[in-house]
Amino acid sequence: MKRTLIVLSLSGLLTACLDSSGGSSGNSEATPPVSTPAMAALEESGEIPRLDRSTDLAGLDTDQDGVRDDIQTHIDSHYTDQAQRNAALQAARAMQEVFSVDLHDLVAVKEVNRRLARADHCIYLVFEEGNDNKPAAEVSRELEAIATNTRERLERYLEFNKALDGTSWAMPRGNTCE
Secondary structure, rough: OHHHHHHHHHHHHHHHHOOOOOOOOOOOOOOOOOOOHHHHHHHHHHOOOOOOOOOOOOOOOOOOOOOOHHHHHHHHHHHHHHHHHHHHHHHHHHHHHHOOOOOOHHHHHHHHHHHHHHHHHHHHHHHOOOOOOOOOOHHHHHHHHOOOHHHHHHHHHHHHHHHOOOOOOOOOOOOOOO
């Protein structure tokens, strides 16, 4: 059920971000997100995470640990194993850097991408297949989806990936967990 909701959430977000011709709607004024009663009920039941839907790219991080508060709450409530929690927090911190890096500074963009790759590799080390854990790929996709939960954040993530166009990097090796 949760996998379906995440996929549907991403599909809905992408649909909302694109006009009928497949391009950006070009609306420069950010419209506040609409919270429907159905969405509120799903959040209340825990079926979907209660996320910051402001137009602010960074979102709220009251303890200044590099992880948006709503994402940290989600991680804290879904990952009780310390190694899994640490891996998820590492990925969330790396993903958060996407929203603040100067996209015109290729060295900085590649460094953030290196941190994302190391965090993703850590997730694959910690969430081993064949046991009772959630599959690593699902954890990785879920964290990416909740981090890019608004039009502004998704567009920024797409711009970040476009800034990496034509670059290459090595896959991390060894234990990349922080």
